[in-house]
Structure formats: structure tokens, C-alpha cells
Amino acid sequence: MLAVKHTLVALVEDKPGVLNRISSLFRRRNFNIDSIAVGSSEQPGFSRMTVVVRGDSAEVEQVRKQLDKLVNVVRVSDITYVAIVTRELALIKVKATAATRSEIAQIIDIFRANIIDVAANSLTIEVTGNEEKVDSLIKLLRGFGIREVVRTGRVALTRGNA
Amino acid sequence: MKKTGAQILCESLVKEGVEVIFGILGGSVLPIYDTLPQYPQLRHILVRHEQAAAHAADGYARITHRAGVCLATSGPGATNLVTGIANAYMDSVPLVAITGQVASPFIGKDAFQEIDITGITLPVVKHSYLVTDPADLAGVVKEAFFIAQTGRPGPVLIDIPRDVQVNEAEFVCPDKVNLPGYKLKPRVNAAQIIRAAELINAAERPVVIGGRGIIISQAYQEFREFVEKSQIPVVTTLLGIGSFPENHVLSFGMLGMHGMAYANMAVQNADLIIAIGMRFDDRATGDTSTFAPKARILHIDIDPAEIGKNLCVDIPIVGDIKNVLTTLNKRIDIKEHVAWISQINQWKHEYPLVDDREDAGLLPQYVIRRIYELTEGKAIMVTGVGQNQMWAAQHFQYVEPNSFVSSGGLGTMGFELPAAMGVKIAVPDSVVWSIAGDGGFQMTIQEMATISQEDIAIKIAIINNTALGMVRQWQELFYRRRYVDTLLWNPDFVKVSEAYGIPALKVTRKAEVVPAIHSALDHSGPFLIDFNVEREENVYPMIAPGAGLSSILTLPKVSKDSSF
Structure with a gap:
């Protein structure tokens, strides 16, 4: 069986302990969560969650069914094989001197990223995109010396009907 | 009228038809116990250890098909319940476990007899609540019983801090539950029923494996009708015992690790397995890679997550056993399987269960x-x-x-x-x-x-x-x-x-x-x-752990003292 990255999206009740219930189910089934992103949804009182895990399809389907049984989970789908849009946000703090600042600015321009904080010896950059785009920007900036990176993990929605 | 949290709890239990509570006291449930005498409808059985409270409520629930109720104090009282809650979870038994918790201001302070029981029990409950406001209690109790008793039953924990038991709130009994994420009894898929009936009608060596789901669904009559109409031999899982009368000509005992040899042989030689309300536990199947090698598998269960969990099935039907069998019974043909049944009877004759040996002492x-x-x-x-x-x-x-x-x-x-x-x-x-x-x-x-x-x-x-x-x-x-x-x-x-x-x-x-x-x-x-x-x-007989159902060990013919 092939372990591929699966994207699960869940609509869940916004109640205490829900995240714990969900993450503990993954732990019990021996899944390592690549990323998890939670925030409010279009419906008051409900959150939408995007979880990325690696596993073969049968294993992921089993954990999806177990998640669906949780009382606080309204709906959960594996959207790996359907048309989706995905994005991730990253903040990157990179070393910058007077000499390198403009070169960094050029790179981030190509990536349509933004500088959101400027200090004497660093820049903080905000970039949005799919994970590959974020990965390649980080790779390019590594030469300048990266101080800190924080990533939100993938958020995903299925595409609208054309 | 305002009532204390403890009164609201008791009122709600009475409304749910609770007659017996198994429990033992402690500091964090004193307000509940102090209130109990106001509700003589609630009989309290004082146990000597909380584990027993949960097991007693479990036994009560299996027989009545209603949620058993157990009550324990915070800390060690609550942790002592855990084995009993886990037991009910594994066997799909409706249970409402009520625990006292230290007063809200002390939660998270490692207070005396404080323990995070909702956290500890997370993997072994169907659902759980930590109540923070007495005004929520009536709704929580109603939901807890509803969740415990419907669908695939299971244990629900309600953790109530001491101050929530003491503080007052307006007692309003909700008339319905609001559980947007709780999916109940899926509609039986008609196309699957038709495919299943075709498979059943065409089978030459079919075997039914009856599980506890039949008992939970109280589908004894429907199950018997199914079996008698199709004349399919029945074996049961350990917990399926009591789903079908064992003195029936179509009953062939229990399968699995210590199942009857003829039951396992029937399964291993079947061309169709109809698994009803069971979950292909390893003690029942043995090595799944050699389980029922000649058979297609039809699996009927109320829990969609059981389908394909332990082995691949050819036709799944998700639904309440009673509903599924009622529909399915209309679709199946009246059949006979004379040769097949006499074959299993032949095995039964060759490998009987023996309850005594002349050379032995008290067996x-x-x-x-x-x-x-x-x-x-x-x-x-x-x-x-x-x-x-x-x-x-x-x-x-x-x-x-x-x-x-x-x-x-x-x-x-x-x-x-x-x-x-x-x-x-x-x-x-x-x-x-x-x-x-x-x-x-x-x-x-x-x-x-x-x-x-x-x-x-x-x-x-x-x-x-x-x-x-x-x-x-x-x-x-x-x-x-x-x-x-x-x-x-x-x-x-x-x-x-x-x-x-x-x-x-x-x-x-x-x-x-x-x-x-x-x-x-x-x-x-x-x-x-x-x-x-x-x-x-x-x-x-015995199937060695990890072995397939065909590798049946029987009583050695040699003397026990010889080494092997």
C-alpha cells in the first residue's frame, strides 16, 4: 500500500476538547499529523479543520470513518482525489543587511510575498501559496540565513462547480 | 423554579427512567448523595469499589437494553471506573458514568482528588461532558442517554464539578437534543439489499455468523426468520451467544479461538459468510489472511467504521440489524441446504465437545x-x-x-x-x-x-x-x-x-x-x-494465537505428563 499525503477537511462543532478528540484519534490509529489548521467556518458555532496525514487510502478511510463517528464532528471528507484549492501561509524571518536587503526584496517580489517587518538586521516576510511555493521560497532565502519560520499548514476547500 | 445542580441531575435521571444507580461516595459527589433521598425512585446500590459500579451498570444495561448508570467521586473514584467504562466501550454497552469533579476554581490546580477524567477516558467513551454550568445539566443528561442508547451503544461520561452540583439554575427539561454531528441509523441501501439477496440465494455453502449486534437490536425474531427461511447454518461469536437458540437444528455453536471445531470448519469451507452484527475480532477470525478462504463476505453492521476495518468484505450493508433483516427477509428465497448441513453435522459427529472423561477427576x-x-x-x-x-x-x-x-x-x-x-x-x-x-x-x-x-x-x-x-x-x-x-x-x-x-x-x-x-x-x-x-x-478445541481457523488443536491423545 502506498503512503501518500491525504487532505481531510472536517466541519466540527466549536466546543472545548474537540481538537483533542480529533488529534487523539489520529494518535490511536498511529498516524502522524503533517499539519492541522483550525478556524471558524461560515456557520457560527462551527469550525472547519484541514488535516494533512500520510497513509494508504484504506487506512485513511478507516480513520475518516472513526472521525465521522465523533459526536462533535458534523462532516469529514477526504478530498485528496477531488479538485481542490489549497493554500498555506508562512512567516519567515531572514537575516538582512544593507547589502542583501534589495536582493531579498527582488526574490520575494517574484513570489508575490510581502515584507511585513523591517529591523536593522532582519526582514520578516509573509508568503501565501501552496506548500511547494512556500518550500521553494524558504529554500532560496536559506542562503541569507533564516532565523525563524512559522507555517500554518495547509487549508483546503473543494473547488466550486464551473 | 430554581433547583440545585444535584437536583437537576436527579430530576433528569428520573425523567430518563433510571431506576438504579451503582456507586460509591466521596468528597466531590457529596451534594449529589445528599440530594438522592429526595428521589426515592432512584435506588442506589452501594458498591465497594468503583470498578464494580461500572461493571454492575454494564450487566444491568446488557439485560435491560437501557443505559446503566454508575456514580463515583473525583480522582481515584473516577480512575477506578475506567476499566468498567472501557469494558462497556469494547462490547458496545450503553452506560452513563457520572463523576464528581473538584470545584471549578480548583480545576487545573492539581487539587486534592483532582484528575482529568474526561481526558483519561477519551479513547474509551462514545462521548463525554465536563459540565460548567448547572443550567446545562438537564440538556447534557438528555444528550448523554440519547447518545449512549442509540446507534451503536456505548458509554458516555458526565463530569460534574462540585460547585455545579451546588449552584442553582432554572430547571428546564429540553424536549429534544441538538446534536448536529451525531449520525443515526443510516437508511438501508436498497441496492445493497438486492445484491445481498442475490448472493444469499445463489450460495451453496453459506454460513451465518451471528454477533452481539443481533442482541443489541433485539432482532431475535427477524434473525430466526432469516435463518429458517434460507436454511443457513448459524455459528455465533462469543458475544453472539444468546442471539439464536442453540438447541435449533441450524445452530452450530461458537466460532473462533475456542470455538467448536465444526463451527470453524463450516466457516473455512463456506462459499458465503453472512456476518451480522459482529466486528471480525481476532479471537473470532484467527489469522484473517486464511479466514473463510473460499467465501464471499457479506457484512451487516450499524457502524460504518466496522466495514472493512479488519478484513475486506464483498457486500457491506450498514444499518440497524432489525431493519436490515426485515427488508432482507422479503428478498431471500426459501431454500434448502441439505447436503451442506449434513456435512457440518458429520463434522460435529467427528469432533464433538466432550464434557467429561472417565479417567479424569472433577472437570x-x-x-x-x-x-x-x-x-x-x-x-x-x-x-x-x-x-x-x-x-x-x-x-x-x-x-x-x-x-x-x-x-x-x-x-x-x-x-x-x-x-x-x-x-x-x-x-x-x-x-x-x-x-x-x-x-x-x-x-x-x-x-x-x-x-x-x-x-x-x-x-x-x-x-x-x-x-x-x-x-x-x-x-x-x-x-x-x-x-x-x-x-x-x-x-x-x-x-x-x-x-x-x-x-x-x-x-x-x-x-x-x-x-x-x-x-x-x-x-x-x-x-x-x-x-x-x-x-x-x-x-x-483451540486455535493457537495468530493461526488460522483451520489449525485446530484438540485434546492430545498422549498422557499429559509427557513433555512436548
Whole structure:
């Protein structure tokens, strides 16, 4: 069986302990969560969650069914094989001197990223995109010396009907 | 009108039709206990250990099909419940476990007897609540019972801080639950029913595996109609015992690790397995890669997550067994499988279960068989786990629905005594036997006091082989008879029983068995018999752990003393 990255999206009740219930189910089934992103949804009182895990399809389907049984989970789908849009946000703090600042600015321009904080010896950059785009920007900036990176993990929605 | 949280809890329990609560007090539930006398409808059974409260509520629930209720204090009271909650979870038993919690301002401060019980129980509950406002309590209780008792049943925990029990709120009983994420009884897929019926009608060597789902759904009638119309032989799982009368010509006993040889052979030679309300537990299937190699598999279960969990199935039907069988029964043909059934009967003739051997002393099988005969099969048998459980499953012929109560999934030693209390309280007019091993009996022995205090008239049989018998059997068979810490020194159980105020007899010879059982049955109250059986008697047939159902071990023909 092939372990591929699966994207699960869940609509869940916004109640205490829900995240714990969900993450503990993954732990019990021996899944390592690549990323998890939670925030409010279009419906008051409900959150939408995007979880990325690696596993073969049968294993992921089993954990999806177990998640669906949780009382606080309204709906959960594996959207790996359907048309989706995905994005991730990253903040990157990179070393910058007077000499390198403009070169960094050029790179981030190509990536349509933004500088959101400027200090004497660093820049903080905000970039949005799919994970590959974020990965390649980080790779390019590594030469300048990266101080800190924080990533939100993938958020995903299925595409609208054309 | 305003009421305290404790009053709201009690009112809500009464509204849910609760009659019995099994529990034991402690600091964090004092307000609830102080309120209990205001509600005489709620009978409280004071147990001696919280684990027993959960098991008793479990036994009660299995018989009544309603949620059993147990109550414990915070900290150690709550953690002591965990084994009982896990037991109910594994066997899909509706349970509402109520725990006291330290007062809200102390939560998270490592206060005296504070424990995060909603966290600890997370993997073994169907759902749980930490109540933070007495105004929420009525709704929480209603939801808890609804969740515990519907769909695939299971345990629900309600953790109530002390201040929530004391503070007042308006008591408004909600008329419905608001559970947007709780999916109930999916509509039975009509196309799957048609495909299933085609498969059933075309099968030449079909076998039904009946599980506990049939009992939970109380689909005895529908199941029997299905089997009789299609003339398909039935085997059951351990917990499926009591779903189909074992004196029926189409009943072929239990499958699995200690199943009847002919039941396993039927499964291994079938061309269609119809698995109903069971979950392909490893003790039932053996090695799944060699399970029913010639068969297509039709799996009917209420829980979609059970489909394909342990093995791939050809046709799944998700739904309540009663509904599914009612629909399916209209679609299946009246059939005969004369040759197939006579083949299984032939195996049954070749590999019978034997309950006695002339050269042997007092055998446990013999004891179980006599209990069966003297109760005319009308007793409810309650077991924990181990050899005693397997002998009780094999040698008592279960004819009455739901007459076998046992710790299946979790396999809990000590379940038998408190669970039998719960069963007896649920059906006081039934004869209830607690079948215990000498090891398991000592794990919940303190409940002898509860039984005495409440005069719970159960009959207790200790199948005493002065060993942790099943483990000893494994050491004998798989560890070259190296008995590491499986042989027990035991107290005099007759004296122990008498000290608890329960009359008792010791039986060491075959001739004493029948008179002792008569004494137990003739006595109006609780009674204990300490059956001193052969120490090294093994449970056969047996499938070695990890092996397939075709690799059946039977009683060796050689003398036991020869090494192997």
C-alpha cells in the first residue's frame, strides 16, 4: 500500500476538547499529523479543520470513518482525489543587511510575498501559496540565513462547480 | 423554579427512567448523595469499589437494553471506573458514568482528588461532558442517554464539578437534543439489499455468523426468520451467544479461538459468510489472511467504521440489524441446504465437545454441564474472561435470548461478580449464575459485601483450578510448561464467603456437584460453590494465537505428563 499525503477537511462543532478528540484519534490509529489548521467556518458555532496525514487510502478511510463517528464532528471528507484549492501561509524571518536587503526584496517580489517587518538586521516576510511555493521560497532565502519560520499548514476547500 | 445542580441531575435521571444507580461516595459527589433521598425512585446500590459500579451498570444495561448508570467521586473514584467504562466501550454497552469533579476554581490546580477524567477516558467513551454550568445539566443528561442508547451503544461520561452540583439554575427539561454531528441509523441501501439477496440465494455453502449486534437490536425474531427461511447454518461469536437458540437444528455453536471445531470448519469451507452484527475480532477470525478462504463476505453492521476495518468484505450493508433483516427477509428465497448441513453435522459427529472423561477427576466442563441441566437452561450465565468463560460458553446450551453475559472485547477478569449483581437487579426473577475463576473472583471479591448488604440472590460458581488457568494453558502449550507465576495460593473461599454472610459449599468430587447445585438453587439468597477442579485441564478445541481457523488443536491423545 502506498503512503501518500491525504487532505481531510472536517466541519466540527466549536466546543472545548474537540481538537483533542480529533488529534487523539489520529494518535490511536498511529498516524502522524503533517499539519492541522483550525478556524471558524461560515456557520457560527462551527469550525472547519484541514488535516494533512500520510497513509494508504484504506487506512485513511478507516480513520475518516472513526472521525465521522465523533459526536462533535458534523462532516469529514477526504478530498485528496477531488479538485481542490489549497493554500498555506508562512512567516519567515531572514537575516538582512544593507547589502542583501534589495536582493531579498527582488526574490520575494517574484513570489508575490510581502515584507511585513523591517529591523536593522532582519526582514520578516509573509508568503501565501501552496506548500511547494512556500518550500521553494524558504529554500532560496536559506542562503541569507533564516532565523525563524512559522507555517500554518495547509487549508483546503473543494473547488466550486464551473 | 430554581433547583440545585444535584437536583437537576436527579430530576433528569428520573425523567430518563433510571431506576438504579451503582456507586460509591466521596468528597466531590457529596451534594449529589445528599440530594438522592429526595428521589426515592432512584435506588442506589452501594458498591465497594468503583470498578464494580461500572461493571454492575454494564450487566444491568446488557439485560435491560437501557443505559446503566454508575456514580463515583473525583480522582481515584473516577480512575477506578475506567476499566468498567472501557469494558462497556469494547462490547458496545450503553452506560452513563457520572463523576464528581473538584470545584471549578480548583480545576487545573492539581487539587486534592483532582484528575482529568474526561481526558483519561477519551479513547474509551462514545462521548463525554465536563459540565460548567448547572443550567446545562438537564440538556447534557438528555444528550448523554440519547447518545449512549442509540446507534451503536456505548458509554458516555458526565463530569460534574462540585460547585455545579451546588449552584442553582432554572430547571428546564429540553424536549429534544441538538446534536448536529451525531449520525443515526443510516437508511438501508436498497441496492445493497438486492445484491445481498442475490448472493444469499445463489450460495451453496453459506454460513451465518451471528454477533452481539443481533442482541443489541433485539432482532431475535427477524434473525430466526432469516435463518429458517434460507436454511443457513448459524455459528455465533462469543458475544453472539444468546442471539439464536442453540438447541435449533441450524445452530452450530461458537466460532473462533475456542470455538467448536465444526463451527470453524463450516466457516473455512463456506462459499458465503453472512456476518451480522459482529466486528471480525481476532479471537473470532484467527489469522484473517486464511479466514473463510473460499467465501464471499457479506457484512451487516450499524457502524460504518466496522466495514472493512479488519478484513475486506464483498457486500457491506450498514444499518440497524432489525431493519436490515426485515427488508432482507422479503428478498431471500426459501431454500434448502441439505447436503451442506449434513456435512457440518458429520463434522460435529467427528469432533464433538466432550464434557467429561472417565479417567479424569472433577472437570470444569462437567460442572457447567450440570448447572445447565439443573437450571433447565433457564439461567443467565455471567462470566469474566479466561478458561471459566470458555467452558461456560461451550458447555451450557443457550436457548433463551440474551442469556450469556460476558466480558468479550476487553476480557476483564473480575467482571463476572459485579456484572451478575447488575443482571440480577435488572431481572430479579431470573436465576443468575456468576461463573468465576479463582483468579478473577479475587479481583472483585469485595462485592461479596454489596451482595450481602443488598441481598442480591445470585449464585456464584468458582471454577477453582488454583491457577490463572488460561495463562497457565498458554504457558503449557507455548512456553514449554514453564509456569511463571500462574499458580495461586488461595484462601478458603467457603470461609471467606461465610465471613461475608453468604452460605457456601466446597465441591471436590463429581458426586458432590449435583447436590451442591441443588443447595444453591434451593437457597433463596446468594450462594457460593467453590468447585475444586483439575488444575491442568485445558480448554479445547483451540486455535493457537495468530493461526488460522483451520489449525485446530484438540485434546492430545498422549498422557499429559509427557513433555512436548
